[in-house]
Amino acid sequence: MRPAAxxxxxxxxxxxxxxxxxxxxxxxxxxxxxxxGSANLARSVRNPFSAPERAAMFRxxxxxxxxxxxxxxxxxxxxxxxxxxxxAEVREVVAGVFGPRVPITLIGHEKDASSAYLRWFPGxxxxxxxxxxxxxxxxxxxxxxxxxxxPPGVPEAVHxxxxxxxxxxxxxxxxxxxxxxxxxxxxxPPGTHLHEERWLHVREEQVWLHARREPIxxxxxxxxxxxxxxxxKPPPGAAALFDDPARALVLxxxxxxxxxxxxxxxxARPVPLRRALALPRRFFEDHHVILTRLxxxxxxxxxxxxxxxxxxxxxx
Numbered sequence: 001m002r003p004a005a006x007x008x009x010x011x012x013x014x015x016x017x018x019x020x021x022x023x024x025x026x027x028x029x030x031x032x033x034x035x036x037g038s039a040n041l042a043r044s045v046r047n048p049f050s051a052p053e054r055a056a057m058f059r060x061x062x063x064x065x066x067x068x069x070x071x072x073x074x075x076x077x078x079x080x081x082x083x084x085x086x087x088a089e090v091r092e093v094v095a096g097v098f099g100p101r102v103p104i105t106l107i108g109h110e111k112d113a114s115s116a117y118l119r120w121f122p123g124x125x126x127x128x129x130x131x132x133x134x135x136x137x138x139x140x141x142x143x144x145x146x147x148x149x150x151p152p153g154v155p156e157a158v159h160x161x162x163x164x165x166x167x168x169x170x171x172x173x174x175x176x177x178x179x180x181x182x183x184x185x186x187x188x189p190p191g192t193h194l195h196e197e198r199w200l201h202v203r204e205e206q207v208w209l210h211a212r213r214e215p216i217x218x219x220x221x222x223x224x225x226x227x228x229x230x231x232x233k234p235p236p237g238a239a240a241l242f243d244d245p246a247r248a249l250v251l252x253x254x255x256x257x258x259x260x261x262x263x264x265x266x267x268a269r270p271v272p273l274r275r276a277l278a279l280p281r282r283f284f285e286d287h288h289v290i291l292t293r294l295x296x297x298x299x300x301x302x303x304x305x306x307x308x309x310x311x312x313x314x315x316x
Contacts, residue, residue, distance in 0.1 A: 003103040005029035005127065006094055008077065010037045012047055013162065014058045015140060016153035017132040022058075022072060023065065024129060025107050032072050032107075033097055034058060035090065039076030040280040040288065042220050043170055044249055045145060045178045050281070051076040053161070060157025073097060081244035081286050087120045145178040173218055177249075180215035184250045188230060194253040197234040198225035198287075199262035200294055206270035207291065208262065212284055216249060220284040221276070223291070224266035227253065240294060247286040257290060 005025040011018055011034075025032045039051035049057070055074040062072060075093050080086045094104060107127040135153040143150050144162055154162075165171055188194075200223055201208040209221040228234065238256035245252045262268055277295075280288040 002030040003105045004098045005032045008035045021129045035077040037077045038079040040078040042281045057158045057161050061155035176215040195233045196227040198223040198257045201261045207273045208268040210268045217284040222284040224262040224268040
């Protein structure tokens, strides 16, 4: 039985190295499953494109090089900011696509600490792929959002998508967010670790949320609260701490979350809990993850994560 290959990444956006990896895997694997990470997170300078948009770009790039239709599959993958939960979901999605008997190979290369997941799947074989020097999605996003020429290695289908996206209101918002994130980082010493305090208040099937009105995360829901000045920490006693280093856009930030009504200084409005749970990509950073984790529930399936993969620009 020929193996199936699994390729996990954010692909924000896909580029020639991603495409080459899939083509290499197709030489020996029957099918390749591309898992589009962070699919539950709102648009941001770190994750500008939805899972359907990334799938559309990837598919277009594969068509350009004659990729065999039907052998490359795409599925969204949520970010739980928890390695155990995330790895369990990867295994669940893979089993749902390929079944329990097909041998699985995980493909990718270890470029930094973010690649540690390659060692989290005992029983799966691994196919290492060499990195392409000078080509990475981080630099590509930086060039795109600051109006500089895109680096080499961007497939034509991705170029075309980005050109269309640059004419949308979402792009203008992301450019403002890019400038605001850069300014916030520049204002703080290197190595700064921040703390924030947040309140989760649920009553009568409603959750109290605040709508952001600032360049970073403009228009998104957040749990009411604030980021504290550098070197300040809330008092002990919070119901939960969330401190994944990748959870915050500006700098590593630990969230101290209390249960109950927020202080009067923090404006919040009730939102139907069912609606809030169903709209993960309306939330700032990991606040939807915090909400669902503390409620010990899971978001309802929505079109944001699993449908409309051929329809770019339709979500948020």
